[in-house]
Amino acid sequence: MTKARLTSIGLGVAAAALALLAAFVITSLVLLAAGDPVGDVWGQLLAWPEMRNWANIINNASVLYLSALAVAVGFRMNLFNIGVDGQYRVAAFTAAVVAGEAWLPGYLNTALAIVCAMAVGAIWAGIAGLLRAARGVSEVISTIMLNFIATGLVAYLLRQVSVREEGSNEIGTREIPEGSRIGGIPFGDYEIYGFIVIAAIAGFAFWFVLNRTRFGFDLRATGRSTTAAVASGIDVRRMTVAALMISGAIAGLVGLPILFGDSYTYGSTFQSGLGFAGIAIALLGRNNPIGIAFGAVLFAYLDEQSNPLQILVGVSPDIVAITQGVIVLTVVISYELVRRYGVRLEQREVARVLASSRTDKPKEVSA
Amino acid sequence: MRRTTKFAAVLAAGILALTACGSDSDGDSDAGSDDGNTAAPTSDVKVGMAYDVGGRGDQSFNDSAAAGLDQAKEEGLIAEAQESEAEDGEAESAREERLRTFADAGYDPIIAVGFAYAASVGKVAEEYPDIHFAIIDDSSLADVPNVASLVFAEEQGSFLVGAAAALKTESDHVGFVGGVETPLIQKFEAGYAAGVKAVNPDVKIDVKYLTQVPDFSGFADPAKGKTAAQGMYDNGADIVYHAAGGSGGGVFEAASEAGAKAIGVDSDQYNTADPSVKDVIMTSMLKNVNVAVYEYLKQVSGGTFPSGVTTYDLAVDGVGYSTSGGFIDDITDQLDEYKQQIIDGEITVPDKP
Structure with a gap:
């Protein structure tokens, strides 16, 4: 390992440590200002969770991980897909209907539902891609508007197909038959979503496609500089549509761990807002599949502390949301600070090398 | 690339902060x-x-x-x-x-x-x-x-305030504002409509739900409630019943501005609503949680x-209507008659619209 590589890893670790330290200080100040017991809050936040809670954290993290991956694909090409939220809800609903109808037996049914979810997610995001490519509409605007349309559309369709249990005020799609559910992986006395395997595969595919294929290179190049991409013969419009469709296809997977591993139906209490959490986590993880995994676990960990904070410590769970927001901001700021410091280090290093080469071979330079 | 990242960071932090503001505990x-x-x-x-x-x-x-x-x-x-x-x-x-x-x-x-x-x-x-x-x-x-x-039995209480609305309306036109379109809130709508029609089948009813699941903001968005109710008053309705939780405050404001009446929900809102609008609250459907x-x-x-x-239900006074303000003192006899008929099973109130 070269010295430069070591320096860059060191700087990365320093940035993360700096961010968490700053977040710790700022959150403590918020707690002090609100008159909450600072010591008790940190005592609870930093207490080692029980196995049951770890199972919840891992489950939640696998869902958040997929969401952040979907956002990160867009970020890598300088596209801001705010629409993951709408994409995953349309897709999860589609998967729930397809799997609930059970046109195919067993796991064929599951596979069909997953493919349908990815396709619907891709199409939903693809609308924004086409608008951007053909008409120059900012994907920020179109995807957020598509979120609203997704909400209305799914609510309408849900009422058309919903079944309602006797005595319940909840509506949902037909339950997925037992043979098509994805079983859990044993975890102590508890189980975690089997779908986590698919999340891991998605993470690996993300890394492989972006870093080891021509397509990934084109995508990253377009993200760095559109003009340079055009100059090197990349069809930027095609790349825009493709990147958003891939982002949407991954978004299509977001709700599925819950659907196939826990709820077995899409109803009015299906978890929402996952797409927005994904944006924050993609930022935390620097659009890197490993970094995103850490970010997802951190967010899921904080979410899990929300109930004990309220019930055992007696503070508002909003503290958790504030802490998450502060972490995102401090991470972005500290990475920027550390990046600038790194650039300065590099400049000094280059200057030193140049200066020494000048003293070594003064004649060549002056010649 | 970095510019998008910064924009996204501010947005993400903003959304998280807004989430924190949303629940005011x-x-x-x-x-x-x-x-x-x-x-x-x-x-x-x-x-x-x-x-x-x-x-x-x-x-x-x-x-x-x-x-x-x-x-x-x-x-x-x-x-x-x-x-x-x-x-x-x-x-x-x-x-x-x-x-x-x-x-x-x-x-x-x-x-x-x-x-x-x-x-x-x-x-x-x-x-x-x-x-x-x-x-x-x-x-x-x-x-x-x-x-x-x-x-x-939300539909039973809603039936009574629906009957009150039909007895009191001068334009033969009333409204219903629901918070979020769920089966639960549809029970309120169904009972209300049945009550209106029981008194006078010719009364027109405007129905509007503020949001759809999973967007539950319809229970906490007075601005949306106000807009929806304004539309109904402009359209000729003179009494609007809301089953929209915190959004109801906007319905009362709209009623106050239009010089019309509104019907509260869950608790006796004549006593709990903002004093500036309490005079528009003709009655409230009581759901005694x-x-x-x-x-x-x-x-x-x-x-x-x-x-x-x-x-x-009505039989155990689990639901009912309020009379604070004295706006419906002249029709309580008729309402109590309906109440008795529901308790006796002579009227069956639907719970689906």
């Missing part, structure tokens, strides 16, 4: 744990209250449940209460963990406020067979021995844990 959640200044506790009952989104302070459904809890505490029926509220769009596991955290900390009974808890109460009640649960607005767990289901919670806790403090379904 201001440390109320620990209000229940110290009760030294109230009546000396004569019981050792520790109650865990799991509220729906909005929690204590929503001036609606959750507040009504909180009022029942407070009453029980003042009377010394319970020794201690701890409260916790749901977050918008949270995971199913978060609801379950809320109940488990209460159970592990020794709270018994645990009251789940709102139908969204149905699945999680079902699951956690099975894991903790010795702990007692109550759930409001859901009766799908009727067969679980350690769960009490507290449900209301506080009574249900209080009576449940009374039984618990007496040593019996109820189970099965308890329906709070």
